[in-house]
Amino acid sequence: MSKRKRFWFWFCCLAVVSTALLLWAGVPLVQQYQLGVFVGVVALAILAESLLIRYPLRPEYNDRGLWFSVSTPVVIAAIIIYGWQFGVWLDAVISLAAGLLTMQLKNIHVRWVFTNAVQSVPSAGAAGLVVALVQPEPLVGLQTLGVLILGLLAYMLVNTFLVSVTMAIVEEVRVRWVFGQTMLSLPRDIALMTPISFLITAALAAYGAVGLIGVLAPYLALRQALVIAARQQELYHQTIRSLGFLVQRAHPYTGGHLQRVSQWARRVAEQLGLPPERCELVYEAALLHDLGKTVLDEQILNKPARLSPEEWQEIKKHPQLGAEILCDTPFLSPIIPWIAMHHERPDGTGYPFGLKGEQIPLEARVIAVVDAFDAMIGGESPNQHRPHRRALTLGEALTELDRGAGTQFDRQVVQTFKQVVQEWQRRRAAGAKA
Amino acid sequence: MEGAWWAVLTAIGSMLALAYYAFVAAPARLHRWRCEGLRAFARLIELRTQGRYGRSEPLAELANAVALRMGLPLHERRRLELAVYLRDIGMVAIPYGILNKPTALTPAERALLNRHAEISASIAEQIPGLWRVAPIVRLHHVVYSENPDAPLSAHILSALDDWLRVAENADVDTAASVLKQGIGARYHPMVVQAILSELRQRSLDGWRYLTRSAALWL
Structure with a gap:
């Protein structure tokens, strides 16, 4: 109907x-x-x-x-x-x-x-x-x-x-x-x-x-x-939306990347059984996870070539900078740790703190998986030609997530995310038929 | 009829509570939320310019005190406080290279930097709750001799902004003398008076607290 x-x-x-x-x-x-x-x-x-x-x-x-x-x-x-x-x-x-x-x-x-x-x-x-x-x-x-x-x-x-x-x-x-x-x-x-x-x-x-x-x-x-x-x-x-616009402006995302990431993140959070208001917060955190990049030099962020080690160090500051921007805004305080830790890895090789496994909040792990997935399928910068990185198909990206499960990504989150993607594919196929 | 009396009293009491909530408590909380939301933007500018622009925590409180001393009404003071947080937001539109240039700026770059007030004001005008703050933000670098009719809040902000920059780079006395030299030319005379007396009062208060606590220990 x-x-x-x-x-x-x-x-x-x-x-x-x-x-x-x-x-x-x-x-x-x-x-x-x-x-x-x-x-x-x-x-x-x-x-x-x-x-x-x-x-x-x-x-x-x-x-x-x-x-x-x-x-x-x-x-x-x-x-x-x-x-x-x-x-x-x-x-x-x-x-x-x-x-x-x-x-x-x-x-x-x-x-x-x-x-x-x-x-x-x-x-x-x-x-x-x-x-x-x-x-x-x-x-x-x-x-x-x-x-x-x-x-x-x-x-x-x-x-x-x-x-x-x-x-x-x-x-x-x-x-x-x-x-x-x-x-x-x-x-x-x-x-x-x-x-x-x-x-x-x-x-x-x-x-x-x-x-x-x-x-x-x-x-x-x-x-x-x-x-x-x-x-x-x-x-x-409005505050969240304006901050979101600033993030979009600072980094050459196409319009959809942040929105897609936040929608996936919320769906995963729901599938994981988090309470509804928590899921909404996950949505907002996913929208603002790169807030720290607004502080960095645009010339480093937009550089088409490979980055030098110093520039890479500079980029690696962005999770902490994002947390620092929000630290005086109590009504957004729940999402601060998630923003600060969205580049941590379960095996302890992530930045900025090098936390392991359960030390990383679940929401931050969700954002990490979803962000990586959308970047892999080319959602982060589809108009930008990247010789060293080709956009993967949906299936390839999921296999990639599977390979990283346990080291780069959280195993449980990857499992849940795969379910969410499958459900989405099924629903899309049903919609195409009808 | 006993029930009726209780009912009347309950009704009046709850009406008073409702009025207090609607006209005092809720607006105050809304203002606090606004300030907290804008603080994120001010903090963003502050981090982006290594703390050279967008400093607002010390300024917000001082601006409020100065405005109170000059007898501005509550809504004007609230707008001034919002303007403190909003004033440098336009810096997001200015390239990182110019904001963080280690050498002196060329005239063209200086002109570009000076557009930040206009950009901040036009951002403020876009936001439904903040368009009344836009005139203050637009004139937050106002020069008294050029535009003596600008809103008083803008004059306060202009003087305090310069005061804070000098006070953080040099010291408080130099900053006060900069304000005194600019009376009537760059700064509004009444505003400078109010700022200086507020600062003197604060230093006195500081001493008083010190002696009081020392007396407690003795």
Whole structure:
């Protein structure tokens, strides 16, 4: 099934579920409650939904990131006070209305507005189910807090899952990665949203729609907090990306080498069973493993002829220089040892420290294997004519890795890497057939 | 109704916590992250030029103190600190041979080297969170008599950059006298005043700590 077909299949499934939910819920909006409450809640929710926040993903997945908004607390509060039918309808109405309003401004395609709407209804339904299961006895009390947290959790989990599946279909990445990435911020988001949701519940219960005016200021504070959190995330990715550009500029790599190396490295790390956030760090470390070369003289790096021993000494400094560049940047500190040791060899003949076997971190061994492999198949400099080094084929390169296993490369990593390559070949062959 | 009171108190307390987080703690942390990220770039330049350019750790703290002394508001001080880290980033675009030339530079090479401020500023302009820092970075070698209307932060950076270079090559007193000679010509008079009084204060503080600890031991 093509990407387009998969997307529309997924969209139609979601649309059917959402429509069924909405029909089942009936039309509770205007009949049961006063018009004032309805207008007030919808206005606040639309405001909340319109103040979109851009959550940056890794640029590799999606350059524009993920737009999200903070209407969830309003929806949960509405579910607690007015029941799940109201919540489901509210969520459908506001995500459609706010989406259509902000569509032009944020340059979003109308297809995403509808996708967002059909994703939000099952999420609200899940939250409603949870709240209905543990209906709090006094409507506003300390127990409400617990119910709120459960409701928020249900909503966020279902919504994150649905969004992840959509992202995975559109961007052709694995569901697990996107889900894992967005899950990392879940505890913080719930901690930020719970007080607001509680306040809205209390205001609605005590004063009706008028109480919502008092909620506006805290709402903006919440949005500010989320914006800053998103910016911090963006800063992290931007720093890595800019450093990556500098590495690319310093050394005549063609664009693909670093990206390919990092993707292989992450796949190997996953195959080795490292936890997801560790795999992401391996990706970043592989992207920046030659950071130290930005410090060296371009004339030595770009020299077409063989290097003299002094120049070779100079080149051999680059792992340590790379580590030194990052030593004042605590948020990148986990990858420093991997960068410093990516030229170590298990038999102890590598540089700069001459470590052996298990003394070298696993991640550094992974980067060493993957980097060597991509250089062997000619990915490092395909446009450069090298008389003394001819590009090998895939099979030859794997045999070469096998020969170096135990001395130049780590045996376990080479084994895993071969599995990854075989799986990739199989998938590529299947793709070529289809 | 007891439950209601608890609810109100909890709500107000959590609102205060949220406001503190959103407007004080989180921006401060974001700024610290920015500085840490930019420090990697400054360190890169420092290593590439054997420590001649891009020194920023001693400067960032001193620039902040001087700006505080001159009454710059918090956001201006933060921008100044970011400018300290960003100012020499443009050196990545300048060939290694010119940056590390052991002999004196020719006028053409000097002109090329002097373009680093412009390059750094245009790099800063590309980055969404940093475009406001770009004017300071562009003018970080500003001469007071040529452009007295430049932002105060740029004047601070210009004076402190020269001060640091002289202080590391010669000594602190020579550096202070260089600043004094340039008052009104090369450096902003108020800025030089602030820097000198900050430095004097620091040397006094140093003595005070010394005597205090000596008194403890006696």
